[in-house]
Amino acid sequence: MTTRTELAGQPQLAHVPGRAFGLYIHVPFCATRCGYCDFNTYTPAELGGANPDGWLAALRVELRLAAESVGSVPVQTVFVGGGTPTLLGGAGLAAVLGAVRDNFELAVDAEVTTEANPESTSPAMFATLREAGYTRISLGMQSAAPQVLAVLDRTHSPGRAPAAALEARAAGFDHVNIDLIYGTPGETDDDLRRSIDVAVGAGVDHVSAYSLIVEDGTALARRVRRGEIARPDDDVLAQRYELLDNRLSAAGMHWYEVSNWSRAGGECRHNLGYWEGGEWWGAGPGAHGFLGDTRWWNVKHPNAYAQALTENRLPVADFEELDARDRHVEEVMLRVRVRDGLPVPLLDADERARAERLCGEGLLLAQGEALVLTDRGRLLADAVVRDLLG
Numbered sequence: 001m002t003t004r005t006e007l008a009g010q011p012q013l014a015h016v017p018g019r020a021f022g023l024y025i026h027v028p029f030c031a032t033r034c035g036y037c038d039f040n041t042y043t044p045a046e047l048g049g050a051n052p053d054g055w056l057a058a059l060r061v062e063l064r065l066a067a068e069s070v071g072s073v074p075v076q077t078v079f080v081g082g083g084t085p086t087l088l089g090g091a092g093l094a095a096v097l098g099a100v101r102d103n104f105e106l107a108v109d110a111e112v113t114t115e116a117n118p119e120s121t122s123p124a125m126f127a128t129l130r131e132a133g134y135t136r137i138s139l140g141m142q143s144a145a146p147q148v149l150a151v152l153d154r155t156h157s158p159g160r161a162p163a164a165a166l167e168a169r170a171a172g173f174d175h176v177n178i179d180l181i182y183g184t185p186g187e188t189d190d191d192l193r194r195s196i197d198v199a200v201g202a203g204v205d206h207v208s209a210y211s212l213i214v215e216d217g218t219a220l221a222r223r224v225r226r227g228e229i230a231r232p233d234d235d236v237l238a239q240r241y242e243l244l245d246n247r248l249s250a251a252g253m254h255w256y257e258v259s260n261w262s263r264a265g266g267e268c269r270h271n272l273g274y275w276e277g278g279e280w281w282g283a284g285p286g287a288h289g290f291l292g293d294t295r296w297w298n299v300k301h302p303n304a305y306a307q308a309l310t311e312n313r314l315p316v317a318d319f320e321e322l323d324a325r326d327r328h329v330e331e332v333m334l335r336v337r338v339r340d341g342l343p344v345p346l347l348d349a350d351e352r353a354r355a356e357r358l359c360g361e362g363l364l365l366a367q368g369e370a371l372v373l374t375d376r377g378r379l380l381a382d383a384v385v386r387d388l389l390g
């Protein structure tokens, strides 16, 4: 990998024709910070004068500069994430999509997702979003158990997330995702069963489920260090993953990536782009992008972000050029986690031999020209990647 110190100046950001192209837009605002979260997001006290209007003005400039770099490539997917995009309100999120359309052509069947925190949504907001052209809503529910929501510092009541999912569907959204976190200390198997049933009962066509990660520097990590909360246990996490997979499968949702389940046709095309070699521009403070062999990321604070764009320059903090080996490692890491599997022709002779051993150990399964994780392999996906790469 070659880093910026070796590559003077700015990254060369050009689209490679034939690759999928998406836009990620980062909204860096949250009303309060959840104790487990280390995403690039700011509460009002941390903003140092930055605000959503200034952010939107800067975003418009970044999107103009982005369109000048990549040219007239149709955008197949847009994903507005955060932070809490719904703090912008329906009109604010409509303006974000308007800014995309002012600068890019959206493919006719474009998937346009926004993340949404249940407590900052309403039927009127979902109607505005649908009208504006959003096609998919991703709700952070995390759990249906009040004591789990309390450990996670979530501010919504257990009933608000499924109610929001039903409201989104009533507003005409066919594609609604619910995010769950499992393995939170204090969560029982029954709590997780109920969370899954509540999500499925709200009629969503997609569930993402993540094991609770204790990120360094978070309030949760400090509480774990002080011994106030136990660290999530690996065996419990594995057992909860199996519970999730069995219950979601019984409800007609199938895994298509290790942490993602959907009904047929409900897969998130934007995220599939990340996993299957697509390109994307990441706009907004701290956002990462990937074009050609270049990965870059923006400055993190909304004030530094706005300052760069006021001067009409890209707010790039740093970038790296991936060489063939980096691209290969990344491809193996990402594609093995997807249900369509890792294409065997990508592997060299040594890797194929190791793949054969992993098949013998019941961790991978050869399906046509692809290697797919078995149920047990999904529990050990990281180890499978390490083994494959040698």
Ligand SMILES: C[S@@+](CC[C@H](N)C(=O)[O-])C[C@H]1O[C@@H](n2cnc3c(N)ncnc32)[C@H](O)[C@@H]1O
Residues within 6 Å of the ligand: 036, 037, 038, 039, 081, 082, 083, 084, 085, 115, 116, 117, 139, 140, 141, 142, 179, 180, 181, 210, 211, 212, 213, 214, 215
């Ligand atoms: C960064 S959040 C943004 C969406 C929205 N603000 C929310 O919280 O609902 C996206 C998702 O990442 C997951 N997440 C964030 N931090 C996590 C952690 N430390 N461990 C596991 N999952 C995490 C949560 O499921 C969350 O819904």
Ligand code: SF4
Residues within 6 Å of the ligand: 029, 030, 032, 033, 034, 037, 038, 039, 041, 082, 083, 084, 117, 140
């Ligand atoms: S609301 Fe979402 S982005 Fe904001 S702090 Fe909580 S998990 Fe992080």
